[in-house]
């Protein structure tokens with residue numbers, strides 16, 4: 001949320017030089033300006049971060065291929081955009097997405113996989129053969145760092161993995177080593193913030209050496225090492241050479257300078273980042289990631305949050321990251337031999353008890369309503385049943401709950417079909433019906449997940465209609481859209 005706020009605050013003056021901002025400093029959340037957005041709408045930084053977040057959640061893991069698919073959806077269809085379109089995209093990101101699309105086509109030709117299936121590729125062997133590195137050395141823009149936060153938020157309980165994945169998450173679109181290490185270093189700081197390290201600990205020169213175990217055996221690039229040594233600690237800021245430019249080194253320095261000099265105020269820091277000028281929204285979005293993690297949700301100015309576009313949706317995704325990240329860490333607890341395994345939830349992430357799985361009640365069948373007129377309707381049901389669960393026609397015609405369950409069963413994947421008693425007796429399973437058909441094929445949730453996970457059900461309520469759909473088209477289409485099913489006509493490039 002801190003990142004999204006920084007993005008929205010800086011959007012109206014993106015590309016304005018420092019001189020302009022000295023004369024007309026940003027003091028508040030505003031609409032208009034560079035992109036003519038409504039007050040609170042965000043730009044590419046947040047859209048890409050939301051793509052990354054939904055990928056981590058839907059795949060329940062770090063799958064760079066799926067991240068790229070979602071970036072492509074954003075570029076082509078405006079997926080996760082605050083306006084329904086991709087209206088701003090960095091040159092390097094654009095180039096990498098085009099390269100990714102080309103790699104997809106080549107892979108489809110080589111393997112004879114239909115191109116329409118390529119976006120939903122989930123076979124581990126296929127994924128391991130696909131080259132996800134769509135950029136090259138020398139591409140060192142800030143576009144990789146601006147979207148980073150979901151990775152450390154998801155994996156922070158296993159810092160070594162979080163740092164490694166952070167580097168890869170940047171490198172797939174921005175191939176330079178400096179980008180890789182900027183993302184690793186910044187992710188480590190966000191992890192430190194989530195572990196309640198003090199600002200002094202985060203910003204002291206020994207932070208990298210103190211936490212070197214997180215970085216594996218790859219040393220930091222010398223330019224990032226300089227930043228780690230404190231190159232951004234310049235009292236006069238812009239006059240001392242701090243710049244809010246698109247180069248990854250400048251961007252990282254500028255964001256850290258704002259954090260270092262913000263007098264423990266998110267509001268002051270984010271405005272300092274913006275008023276450096278140039279790539280205002282991105283400098284502020286990068287600042288907002290660390291500052292948001294460090295100060296917490298409650299420190300974000302309420303009058304700004306009130307206008308934040310998609311606020312409820314972003315909050316819901318944040319909770320979902322906590323939920324899935326925690327599940328992930330439980331199944332990977334010893335993966336990196338990390339002795340500092342940290343399972344303490346930071347204050348800004350809401351109380352874990354809210355997400356405790358609820359138990360589906362074991363219910364005894366009370367299906368006895370008679371309806372002997374309905375043999376025809378029951379036919380549909382019968383044909384959708386797995387062979388080992390076919391019912392006698394008497395059952396089918398006499399049992400109303402069985403009939404109600406018809407639409408659910410037929411939407412289930414074959415290996416997740418339930419015995420009819422399993423779903424006809426359980427209300428949550430039936431409620432999950434509307435969710436299931438909206439799921440992408442690469443989201444491998446079982447019916448147990450769907451019924452046990454309140455968050456999934458809550459999300460159906462929380463996705464704001466119109467936000468992620470192509471219009472005010474109602475919940476079903478919103479969700480098709482959220483999970484990557486688009487009307488063909490919506491492609492604009």
Ligand SMILES: [Mg+2]
Pocket residue numbers: 007043044045088281282
């Ligand atoms: Mg932007």
